[in-house]
Amino acid sequence: MNVNWKVVGGYGAHIKSNRTEIIISHRGNVTEIPIRNISHFLLIGGHTIQTSTISTLMKEGTFISFCESDGNPVGYIAPYDYTSFKEIQNLQETTAPYSYALTCAFGSMKSRIFAIEEYTEKFGTDILYSGELDILSGYLNELGNMVLIDELRRIDQLVRDMYYEIISRIISPTYNFKRRTIRPYRDPVNAILSFGYGMLSSACMRAVIGGHLNPSSGFLNRGDQALIQDLMNCWKPGMIDKPAIEFLASDEFPSKGFELTRDRCILHEEIITKLITLFSESIEQNLIDSQIQNLLQALQGETQFTILRSPTLKIHF
Template identity: 70%
Template sequence: MKTGNWKIVGGFGAHIKSNRTELIIQHKGIIKETPINEISHLVIFGGHNIQTSTITTLIKEGVFISFCESDGEPVGYMAPYDYSSFREIQELQKSVAPYSYAFTCALGSIRTRILTIEKYAEIFGPDIIYSGELDLLSGYSKELENMVRIEELRRIEKLVRDMYYEIISRFIDPSLHFKRRTVRPYSDPVNAILSFGYGMLSSAFTRAVVGGYLDPSAGFLNRGNQALVQDLINCWKCEMIDKAAIEFIRSDDFNVKGYEISHGRCILKEDIIQQLITIFSSTINPDLIDSQVENLIQALKGESQFSILR
C-alpha cells in the first residue's frame, strides 16, 4: 500500500485538477498545489468538481480516493487495481466463525466508552454520571460473556453506545441542543461535528481495510454497507474523534456563527470545516489503524489472536 499523507477537501465548490506531478485545488480564489507523490489518500466531502483525468492520474499513482457526503456520511471509494487482489483473504474473512470477532469488537467498543466516561467524570466531576449508571455499564460489559448470539452482542453494544452519548450531553452547552446521537439529517452542531469526524475516521479505516484486501462490507458484529469498517471504528471513535471534538466544542475556538440551522438541518460552514480537518488529521493515527487491520488479517490467517490494540 502506498504510504504518505492524506489530502482532504471539504465544503463545496472546489475545482480539483492535476498535471502529471501536482494535485491542484482551487477554492474561493485560493489555489493550493500538492505533489501527488506525497499523497496516499484523497478524501472528498461534499460537492466539488474533479476532472476525470485527475482521477485517472491519482489512481495510476496509487492514491486511494474516498467520497463522503458533506455531513460525513461515507458514499464510496476508488482504488488502484492492485487493491483488488483479494480472493484468498476475503474467502478467509467470510469462512471464519464470526462470533469471537464480533465479541472482541463489541467488548472493545464498550470498554473504550466506559473508560472515556470515567475520564470525563474525573475532569467534569462525578455528577455527570447518575447513581448506578457506571455499575450498569460495567454490568453490560460482564454480561457479554454470557451472550451466545451475535444479535445479543449487537444489542448490548448499541445500548452502551446510546448511554455513552447521553452522558456526554450532560457537560455540553444545553444551547447546542445535543441530547443523544441521532440519524441524518443532523439538527445540532455537535452531531454534525461528530459525524464529520466519523466520516474521516471511516475513510481512513476503509483505505486500510481495502488495502489489506478485506471486504469492507463483510462485518462480524454489524451488517450492511461498511459493516467491517463500523466494527472497527466503533472501538476507536472515542480516542480518535470524540475527545478532540468535545474539547473543540467546549473551547473558545468554537464559534456559534460557524454553523447554521435551516429546515431542521445543521450545516457546518467553511471555516469550521477547515478547523475540523486540521484537528482530526492530527488525532486520527493511520499507522495505528494499519496495525489494527494487520492484526485482524493475521488472526484470519491463524497467525495470532484478534484483539483491539491499545
C-alpha cells in the same frame, strides 16, 4: 504504511492536475500539492474534479474516497493493486464470527466506559446519574455469558446510547445536543461528530481495502461497511469524540460557525476547515493499519484477534 492525507471539504472546489501536482482552486485560493506527497485523497461535499486527475492519482497508487457534506461515506476508488484477493475474503467470510464479534463488542464498550471514567475524573461524578457506571460495567461483565451475536449487538447499542447521553451533560446546553441522532443532523454536535466519523470511516476503508478485505463482511455489525463499523466503533471516543468535545468548549469554535435551518444544521466553511485539520491529526492511521494486519494474521491462524487501543484520552479543556 505511511499515509499522507489531503482532505477537501465544503463545496465548490475545482480540482485538476498536471503530471506532478494536484491543483485545487477554492474560493479564490489556489493550492498546489505534489502528487507524490498524497496517498489518500478524501473529498467531502460537492466539488469538481477532472477525470484526468483521477487517472493520474490512480497511476500513482493514491486511494480516493468520497463522503457527503455531513460526513456520510459514499464510496471509494482504488488503484488496481488494491484489488481484493479471493483467498483472503473467503477466509473472512467463512471464519466462525462469534469470537471476532465478541472482541469488537468488548472493544467498543470498553472504549466508551474508559472515556466516561476519564470525563468523571475531569468534571466529577455529577455528570452521572445514580448507578449508571455500574450498569455499564455490568453490561461489559456479562458479554462473555452471551451466546448469540444478536445479544452482543444489542448490548453494544445500549452502551453506545448511554454513552452519548452521558457526554451530552458535559457539552453546553446551547448546542441542544441530547443524544446521537440519525440524518439529517439538527444540532452542531451531531454534525461535527458525523463529519469526524466520515473521516475515520475513510481511514478505515483505505486500510481494509489495502488489506484485500471485504468492507461489508463484518462480524458484529451487518450491512454496508459492516467491518468498518466493527472497527471504528472502538476508536470513535478517542479519535473523534474527545477532540470534538474539546473543540466545542474552546475559543476556536465560533458561536456563529453553523446555521440551523428548518430541518438540519449546516456547518460553515470556517468550521469545516478547522475540523479537517483537527481530525487529520487525531485519527491514528498507523494504529488502524496495524489493526488490519492483526486481523489478517488472525484470519490466517497466526495470532489472536485483538482490538488495538489508542493512547489515553488525556482530556484538556
